Amino acid sequence: MPPRSIGLSSLVRHLGSWRTPGAGATYRQLAAAVRLLILDGRLPLAVRLPGEREVAQALGLSRTTVSAAYGRLRDDGFLVGGQGEGARTRLPAGPTPREAAATPSAADGLIDLTAAVLPADPNVHAAYVRALERLPANLPGHGYEPAGLEELREAVAQGYRRRGLPTSPGQILITHGAHNGLVHLLRLTVRPGVPVVFDHPTYPQAIDAILAAGGRPTPVPLPDDAGEDGWDVDGLISTCRSSSAPMAYLVLDHNNPTGRMMRAPDRARLLAGLKGSETLLVLDETLVELTLSGPPALTASAVDAPRVVRLGSMSKSVWGGLRIGWIRADRAVIQRLAQSRASFDLGVPILEQLAAVELLNDGGAALAARRPLLRARRDHLRARLGDRLPDWSCPRPAGGLSLWVKLPGAISSSLTVQAAAQGLILAAGPRFGVDGAFERRLRLPYTLPESELDEALDRLAKAVKTLGSRKSKALGASKSVAVY
Known part of the structure; x- marks a missing residue:
């Protein structure tokens, strides 16, 4: 199978405003910009970059400058392959002499x-200990749970009921974190080239997932001067309807990275404006329990509609290493997801699910x-x-x-x-x-x-x-x- 490649227009878009007057030689700035794209994941590993001549023409540079930038990246271990073979992204196996001199390692206090x-608190270790004690009761079964353990789905559903959203275990699908849930929804909903609407800025991995699914990222900017709770609700409604987007991905509680929380009247107006549309409204609620000022988001977010899907996770509120998330949706959607996931993954490990049950049933004491x-x-x-x-x-x-x-x-x-x-x-x-x-x-x-x-x-x-x-x-x- 031929190696993956990134198109010239995509590379230029990712680079953005990479050149700063007075910040050093142009080839060094270009190399640093590509290096940053690789380090933060915007350029996946083992992806072939466009040729030097193409990049030079697109950026208005000489081919010598681009060649020097690529050479610098090869020397530092971020590219492999020559001009004929095509340069492919990678991570260095160890620090090069220049890197060792310029960038401290973790041992140096990075x-x-x-x-x-x-980081995890002591409750996480205690939950795993209790989960191990309960694991033998689950060993006689085959261990495959396409929708998740019944008791975990009930624990998650109970959390929604406390928020004022009547929910049954049949409306819950357990996933490998909220991001995994978004990937499942994209695979089920999005076809190549169709728009996916989102609030801008947003969670970076969500943009990556939309692109990986073949969707066309369609941003609706958050008003810069709208305070802590401002959204362009009219813009969201208009964009979803005019583009016939099959999905809108929004982080309303609390937007990552801004921390904003949408007001309850705006939520109601958003749902009313999308009523009857074909847009599936996917609400990422991984930060919903982390309100630090003002009324809790849990109450404000207790609105529902058939075309609303909610993503939850324990990664932000408990520990990133506990890869437990979930999707709350209409039963028909959950059934379709459970059937389609078999071609992607076979479910979540039982031990982690048991630990999640222990943590969710603590009454919210750890999070408080x-x-x-x-x-x-x-x-x-x-x-x-x-x-x-x-x-x-x-x-x-x-x-x-x-x-x-x-x-x-x-x-x-x-x-x-x-x-x-x-x-x-x-x-x-x-x-x-x-x-x-x-x-x-x-x-x-x-x-x-x-x-x-x-x-x-x-x-x-x-x-x-x-x-x-x-x-x-x-x-x-x-x-x-x-x-x-």
Whole structure:
């Protein structure tokens, strides 16, 4: 089978505004931009890149510049293959001399802010211990549960009933996390080339899943000046109807990365506006229980309709390593999903499901203890940002796990590269959108302890200073050239 490849237009779209005046040689900037795409997953591994001549023409560069960028990436272990064979993406087996000198390893104190997740607390270990004790009772069976264990589906359904949504186990399908649930829904609903509507910015892996399913990502921007609960509801309704989109994927509680929560009247207006349409409304509720300010999202989200599907997960609220998620939908949809998943996966491991039952049946005690911790870290990070980088704008999110910071310039990608040299790994703003959007934005999770957040900000401030210094030198040099 021939290797996968990425089209020229897709590569250019992913690169976005990669070139910053005064940030160094053009070939180095291009290499750094491609390297960032590989590291944060926008360019999958083992994908063949377009040829040097094609890229040069599309970007308005000389072929020598593109060739030098590709060569740099090969030297650093991010590309393999020559010009004739075609360059393919990869990850280096180990640090090259340049990388070892420029980027600290985990042993050197690397701080990773690309994942907005919490570590497991002691309740997770205790739940697995109890699950192991209960495992023997399940061993006589074949172990395949296409829809999930009955007791886990009942525990999930009970959570929805507490929110005011009458739900039976037959309306629940257990998945390998919410992302796996979205992939199943895309496979069932989306055909190549059809639009999939989503709020913009959004969860990066959702965009990747839409593209992998052959869908056409169709963003509806969140109003930049609409506060903590603003959505373009009219825009969502109009886009869904005019495009005949088979699916709309929305994160209303709390939008990742902004932390916004849609108001109840807007939800009702959205559902009314989509009534009678063919659009399946998929609500990602992986962060629904992480409201930190104001009324809980659990109450606001208790609206329902036949064409509404909900995704849930324990990854954000409990632990990312517990790959348990679910889909709540009409019984007919659940039955179709259970039948179609056999060609994709055969269900979720029994032990993890048993552990999830233990954690869901704790009455919410563990999560209640985590909210004050997250609230304190959110407020701490905002306060420190105000001290260290006062020209950065950072509204307080109502919930979720991260801040969506507005930068004073379109520097997100170049700053991310510069921060890596300080031992700080960031997810650049364009990772959360399409067509190179959000270069003036940066997502900063507040899931680490305060001491690590302080160290992360120290490194971030150094990266900002270094980037500003380089731009100033380049500007001075360009002025000197202009004089002569």
